[in-house]
Amino acid sequence: MVQRNTWQRERVREALADAGGFVSAQSLHATLRDENTGIGLATVYRALAGLAAQGDADSLQSPEGENLFRACATRGHHHHLICRSCGVAVEIEADAVEEWAQRTAAQHGFSEAEHVVDIFGVCASCAQARARERGDD
Numbered sequence: 001m002v003q004r005n006t007w008q009r010e011r012v013r014e015a016l017a018d019a020g021g022f023v024s025a026q027s028l029h030a031t032l033r034d035e036n037t038g039i040g041l042a043t044v045y046r047a048l049a050g051l052a053a054q055g056d057a058d059s060l061q062s063p064e065g066e067n068l069f070r071a072c073a074t075r076g077h078h079h080h081l082i083c084r085s086c087g088v089a090v091e092i093e094a095d096a097v098e099e100w101a102q103r104t105a106a107q108h109g110f111s112e113a114e115h116v117v118d119i120f121g122v123c124a125s126c127a128q129a130r131a132r133e134r135g136d137d
């Protein structure tokens with residue numbers, strides 16, 4: 001089958017890699033619009049969904065219910081620390097969580113257990129910027 005819009009998908013993939021942190025389809029679309037690529041929001045959504053389905057992008061929901069995407073360096077199972085202000089993300093391993101999840105699932109007779117654990121907070125540089133805005137310096 002011929003894949004349509006392949007260059008657009010590649011462009012979305014590049015923009016996602018450039019973004020660094022977790023971004024929404026809207027903000028990625030805004031970046032691409034600034035670069036006059038002519039890629040529509042619906043195409044960005046489709047491309048991101050495709051990348052996530054292939055494991056080329058991580059996707060998660062922000063506490064506000066927004067779908068966010070990131071091109072993570074780690075393809076295997078991992079967790080994230082995410083700044084809710086700027087979207088910067090750190091990939092983390094959490095052995096204690098893996099153990100707890102396995103044990104808890106087994107205790108309740110669950111098999112094939114999966115879990116999603118991400119930590120949202122404010123990164124050090126955003127916290128600093130906020131302090132400056134308040135005039136703490």
Ligand SMILES: [Zn+2]
Pocket residue numbers: 058070072073078079080091
């Ligand atoms: Zn990730």
Ligand SMILES: [Zn+2]
Pocket residue numbers: 083084085086087088122123124125126127
């Ligand atoms: Zn931040």
Ligand SMILES: [Zn+2]
Pocket residue numbers: 077078079094097098115117
């Ligand atoms: Zn885990």
